[in-house]
Amino acid sequence: MTNTPPLPADGSSTLRPSPSVVARATDVVRVFGSGDTAVRAVAGITASFRRGEMTAIVGPSGSGKSTMMHLLAGLDTPSSGTIELDGQLIARLSDDHLAALRHERMGFVFQSFNLLPGLTALENIRLPESLGARQRSRDDVWERELIARLDIGRVLHRRPHELSGGQQQRIAIARALAHRPAVVFADEPTGNLDLATGDIVLRLLSELVVDSGCGVILVTHDPRAASRADRVLALRDGRVVAELGRANATDISALMLADAHDHSDASLRTP
Amino acid sequence: MIASGGRLAAAITVAASAAYIVVLTSGFALVKAGVLSTPFGEGATAHVVLGVLSIAFLVVALVVATVVVTNAFTLVTATRLRDIALRRLLGASARTERRRILREGARLSLAASGVGLLVGAAGVVGLTIAAAAHREPGQALAITDVVDPSIVLPLIALQGCVVLAAWRGSAAVVSADPATALGAAIVTESGGDGDRRIGWAARLLLATGLILLGLSVLGGALTPLAAFVGVAGGTVLAAGILASATGILPRFLRLIARILPRRGPAAIARATLAEHPARTARAALAITIGVSIVTMFAVASASTNLSLRLMYAGTPLEDSATSVIDDVLGIVGVLVAMIVLIAAVGLATSVALGTRLRGREIAARRVLGQSRRHAVISVVLETVVICATATLAGLLLGAVLGWVGAQSVLGSALPWKMVVPAIPVSLVAVLAAGTLLVAVASAVMPVRFVMTDSPIRAFARA
Ligand SMILES: Nc1ncnc2c1ncn2[C@@H]1O[C@H](COP(=O)(O)OP(=O)(O)OP(=O)(O)O)[C@@H](O)[C@H]1O
Numbered sequence: 001m002t003n004t005p006p007l008p009a010d011g012s013s014t015l016r017p018s019p020s021v022v023a024r025a026t027d028v029v030r031v032f033g034s035g036d037t038a039v040r041a042v043a044g045i046t047a048s049f050r051r052g053e054m055t056a057i058v059g060p061s062g063s064g065k066s067t068m069m070h071l072l073a074g075l076d077t078p079s080s081g082t083i084e085l086d087g088q089l090i091a092r093l094s095d096d097h098l099a100a101l102r103h104e105r106m107g108f109v110f111q112s113f114n115l116l117p118g119l120t121a122l123e124n125i126r127l128p129e130s131l132g133a134r135q136r137s138r139d140d141v142w143e144r145e146l147i148a149r150l151d152i153g154r155v156l157h158r159r160p161h162e163l164s165g166g167q168q169q170r171i172a173i174a175r176a177l178a179h180r181p182a183v184v185f186a187d188e189p190t191g192n193l194d195l196a197t198g199d200i201v202l203r204l205l206s207e208l209v210v211d212s213g214c215g216v217i218l219v220t221h222d223p224r225a226a227s228r229a230d231r232v233l234a235l236r237d238g239r240v241v242a243e244l245g246r247a248n249a250t251d252i253s254a255l256m257l258a259d260a261h262d263h264s265d266a267s268l269r270t271p
Numbered sequence: 272m273i274a275s276g277g278r279l280a281a282a283i284t285v286a287a288s289a290a291y292i293v294v295l296t297s298g299f300a301l302v303k304a305g306v307l308s309t310p311f312g313e314g315a316t317a318h319v320v321l322g323v324l325s326i327a328f329l330v331v332a333l334v335v336a337t338v339v340v341t342n343a344f345t346l347v348t349a350t351r352l353r354d355i356a357l358r359r360l361l362g363a364s365a366r367t368e369r370r371r372i373l374r375e376g377a378r379l380s381l382a383a384s385g386v387g388l389l390v391g392a393a394g395v396v397g398l399t400i401a402a403a404a405h406r407e408p409g410q411a412l413a414i415t416d417v418v419d420p421s422i423v424l425p426l427i428a429l430q431g432c433v434v435l436a437a438w439r440g441s442a443a444v445v446s447a448d449p450a451t452a453l454g455a456a457i458v459t460e461s462g463g464d465g466d467r468r469i470g471w472a473a474r475l476l477l478a479t480g481l482i483l484l485g486l487s488v489l490g491g492a493l494t495p496l497a498a499f500v501g502v503a504g505g506t507v508l509a510a511g512i513l514a515s516a517t518g519i520l521p522r523f524l525r526l527i528a529r530i531l532p533r534r535g536p537a538a539i540a541r542a543t544l545a546e547h548p549a550r551t552a553r554a555a556l557a558i559t560i561g562v563s564i565v566t567m568f569a570v571a572s573a574s575t576n577l578s579l580r581l582m583y584a585g586t587p588l589e590d591s592a593t594s595v596i597d598d599v600l601g602i603v604g605v606l607v608a609m610i611v612l613i614a615a616v617g618l619a620t621s622v623a624l625g626t627r628l629r630g631r632e633i634a635a636r637r638v639l640g641q642s643r644r645h646a647v648i649s650v651v652l653e654t655v656v657i658c659a660t661a662t663l664a665g666l667l668l669g670a671v672l673g674w675v676g677a678q679s680v681l682g683s684a685l686p687w688k689m690v691v692p693a694i695p696v697s698l699v700a701v702l703a704a705g706t707l708l709v710a711v712a713s714a715v716m717p718v719r720f721v722m723t724d725s726p727i728r729a730f731a732r733a
């Protein structure tokens with residue numbers, strides 16, 4: 001049978017015109033509730049995210065950053081528009097498929113770490129291996145390198161409650177990167193860390209992104225965190241209002257403050 | 272939500288225990304009054320036996336209720352740790368916080384006991400009417416035959432047990448570090464790790480109990496008086512096991528959990544089972560107590576029956592010798608069924624609330640790639656392992672105690688001085704089926720929770 005389309009051996013497919021794009025949102029809208037109380041958390045966003053690139057999503061509280069991230073990760077379904085992840089349209093995927101996709105192709109870093117309290121740090125790093133339908137194989141060399149670069153070798157056998165926040169977050173980063181995902185999602189990963197620790201964690205994350213070639217989508221309030229990103233998307237009221245390349249913290253603060261001023265002016269005018 | 276579920280579980284347990292107390296005291300009062308057909312015959316001995324039996328069943332029920340209510344309060348406290356930490360940060364002392372929980376326990380206990388009293392009374396009225404039907408006409412049933420004023424004592428004891436349970440269940444308050452209110456990490460109770468060590472007092476009780484039981488087995492070959500040593504040994508051993516349950520049961524649990532594969536959802540179930548050993552042990556303990564009592568009576572009677580049959584084999588006494596014991600078991604069966612029911616309610620609520628409490632963990636695992644189906648399988652496996660562990664532990668303990676009991680009473684009467692141990696196949700079958708039923712029933716709420724909860728909550732700040 002020569003006319004059967006061959007399965008793409010390299011994982012690419014016709015759906016993926018540019019193999020460097022790991023996530024793409026097209027005209028995405030997400031409405032919560034209905035009628036008078038409906039909230040358009042995401043009100044039409046088109047954006048793509050590439051391998052080896054860290055994109056920061058910034059914006060005032062309630063601007064739809066987290067909602068956008070959940071949509072991109074396939075954890076929520078858009079009211080309209082399409083999300084394409086790693087070359088696949090996620091609307092077509094079942095819960096099992098999405099879980100497998102998260103398991104094999106994505107990594108996650110949370111604001112509150114989400115390490116399992118009953119497991120040691122090392123067990124937490126390895127936990128995802130046994131979560132999927134398929135046992136994930138372990139890359140020992142990469143795991144050792146991650147542990148060395150994140151400087152967590154000495155705490156591997158401690159439980160999370162015996163670790164500082166910064167240590168916990170570094171464990172979580174090792175967990176997120178252990179399987180060399182195509183894309184890592186991080187929602188306020190520095191939100192529970194002090195400035196210096198947050199900075200170290202972010203620097204490690206951005207270095208590892210370059211070296212492992214994955215894409216990172218970083219949701220943050222912190223201009224210093226955003227300044228580590230290769231690209232900054234500023235959101236307001238569910239829309240992209242500005243896009244910057246690599247920028248320093250001062251410029252990003254200025255952008256966010258200007259935004260906040262517009263916002264507060266608007267809200268002052270309303271009454 | 273979880274907190275109110277925990278309070279509801281505690282209330283149901285207290286109400287059921289109060290009803291049990293009413294049924295128990297009135298039931299035995301009726302038997303004493305000779306109203307119900309009794310296999311014990313007349314006379315002082317029968318009264319003594321009845322008295323001992325009713326006290327034993329009272330104690331067992333109070334212990335089970337205390338275990339279940341303690342667990343309910345542990346869960347209630349666990350859900351409130353953050354609030355408590357915040358209040359402590361704002362200046363409340365741990366004592367005031369625990370007093371608050373104690374007061375809540377006392378109020379709940381009084382209200383639930385009232386309800387249970389009414390339900391139990393309704394049951395007794397039914398029982399009395401049924402009994403009156405058996406009476407000869409003209410023989411009126413006096414109210415004093417049914418209502419025993421001494422019922423006040425066990426009811427007061429129940430209130431004491433609930434307050435004790437609330438106190439022990441709220442122990443985590445002391446460790447609620449005010450600083451946790453400032454952090455955003457998952458707040459968990461420290462796992463009750465301190466409880467996992469088996470204290471020297473418990474060790475002493477266990478050793479003494481075992482020695483006494485051993486003596487009663489040997490003594491049973493000489494005289495039925497060895498039964499007193501046996502009862503003492505059994506009681507001491509039971510106390511030792513209660514005192515060390517959070518140390519012993521987790522070990523047993525780990526052993527049983529070994530049958531689970533090391534991969535996939537089973538590996539997750541294994542990890543979770545190891546996470547809160549004290550809480551899991553307490554969830555299992557009530558079932559273990561219930562099952563061990565069932566088994567003890569069943570094995571004692573089966574072993575006795577077997578030995579008597581062997582002794583009287585071929586003589587006309589073969590059948591009549593065994594019927595007396597079967598009758599005793601009838602009354603005991605009803606009481607045990609109620610205890611097992613309370614234990615099952617306790618297990619179901621702790622599994623359900625424990626799952627909710629770990630909602631965030633479950634959400635995080637789903638974000639990291641566990642499918643909903645596998646999350647469900649993990650939760651069901653956890654429940655099945657807890658139930659299986661509880662049942663097996665109860666079966667083992669009950670079988671040993673039952674045989675020791677039969678041997679100490681009867682050994683000397685047998686020509687070969689040793690009661691032949693027998694475990695009724697029907698008992699094992701009923702227990703296996705019951706375990707499965709309780710496991711499935713307990714899994715319903717957690718499964719529904721996993722099916723409907725969104726993984727997005729893993730991203731929540733606190
Ligand atoms: N599950 C939900 N149900 C209803 N409304 C929601 C839900 N999730 C988010 N929203 C609303 O959508 C809007 C965007 O929320 P989102 O969490 O994406 O904001 P955010 O930019 O991440 O804010 P923050 O910086 O405070 O985290 C808000 O108005 C919020 O109230």
Ligand SMILES: [Mg+2]
Nearest residue numbers: 065066067187
């Ligand atoms: Mg957010």
